Amino acid sequence: MFSPQGPSLRELGVQALSSVERGYDLLAPKFDHTPFRTSESIVGATANALAGLGPFDRGLDVCCGTGAGMRVLSSLCQGRITGVDFSAGMLAQARSAYPDARWVRADARALPFTEDADLAVSFGAFGHFLPAERPALFEGIYRALRPGGLFTFAIAAPPPLTSVWHWATLGFDVVMRVRNAVWRPPFVMYYHTSPVPALCDELTAVGFTATTVDLTDLGRYRDGSPRYRLILARKPPTDPL
Numbered sequence: 001m002f003s004p005q006g007p008s009l010r011e012l013g014v015q016a017l018s019s020v021e022r023g024y025d026l027l028a029p030k031f032d033h034t035p036f037r038t039s040e041s042i043v044g045a046t047a048n049a050l051a052g053l054g055p056f057d058r059g060l061d062v063c064c065g066t067g068a069g070m071r072v073l074s075s076l077c078q079g080r081i082t083g084v085d086f087s088a089g090m091l092a093q094a095r096s097a098y099p100d101a102r103w104v105r106a107d108a109r110a111l112p113f114t115e116d117a118d119l120a121v122s123f124g125a126f127g128h129f130l131p132a133e134r135p136a137l138f139e140g141i142y143r144a145l146r147p148g149g150l151f152t153f154a155i156a157a158p159p160p161l162t163s164v165w166h167w168a169t170l171g172f173d174v175v176m177r178v179r180n181a182v183w184r185p186p187f188v189m190y191y192h193t194s195p196v197p198a199l200c201d202e203l204t205a206v207g208f209t210a211t212t213v214d215l216t217d218l219g220r221y222r223d224g225s226p227r228y229r230l231i232l233a234r235k236p237p238t239d240p241l
Helices: 009-016 020-033 040-050 070-076 088-097 131-144 164-182 196-205
Strands: 059-062 081-085 102-105 117-121 145-156 209-214 228-234
Touching: 009 020, 020 088, 040 070, 040 145, 040 228, 059 070, 059 131, 070 081, 070 117, 081 088, 088 102, 117 131, 131 145, 131 196, 145 196, 196 209, 196 228
Parallel strands: 059 081, 059 117, 081 102, 117 145
Antiparallel strands: 145 228, 209 228
16 A cells, blocks of 8 residues: 555554554554655654754654654754664664664653753654553653753644544544454554643643744645644753752
8 A cells, every 4th residue: 555665455454453562563664655654844844943942962752663753853963862662663664764873662651761852852653642641751751851951743733624634534533442442452543632732731731831833834724724833842941049
């Protein structure tokens, strides 16, 4: 499917009936030939929006997959850049693309870092976390950042109710909920569980100052609303007193 180099329908079926970790291990060799990989336009727009917010020394890509976020970190960070993911298969693909980066296999809900980065990014990962799991994720990222550090991620704005994309993603979520109700292990992937206001409230609850900016490079809907926003979560600097 998708391209001659992409996974077959049968392979996607096997992956969909696996756990999230096992599914990505199986998909990893062909992941970059699917539309599931974060597009270069989103990565580029994020890098452009962050260019004036540095300088940054060390960088961290949370749920790095095959390393899409490394383009952002490598262009903005002067020091070491690190990718973390729980899929060994995805990390192997990322390591081959960016051999000079540091790669860590870990669950993003229990990140093994303390004040290790100045800039943390994440792309396309939040549909894999239930709302009840996000506080642990955000607490770990907060802990991983140095004082004054920045955590950022792009998120699609809700499409209009009249759009095909709205109903397609809503239908996907319904199918996934049925699948997870009748099949184990679960495969958590939902499109409609990460509204921007809820994400900002959760980031604020763990100590971040959260703001948003429109990624206008990625276009707008007919009503003028942006297709994508960038959430900027800043960890407070150390109290000088």
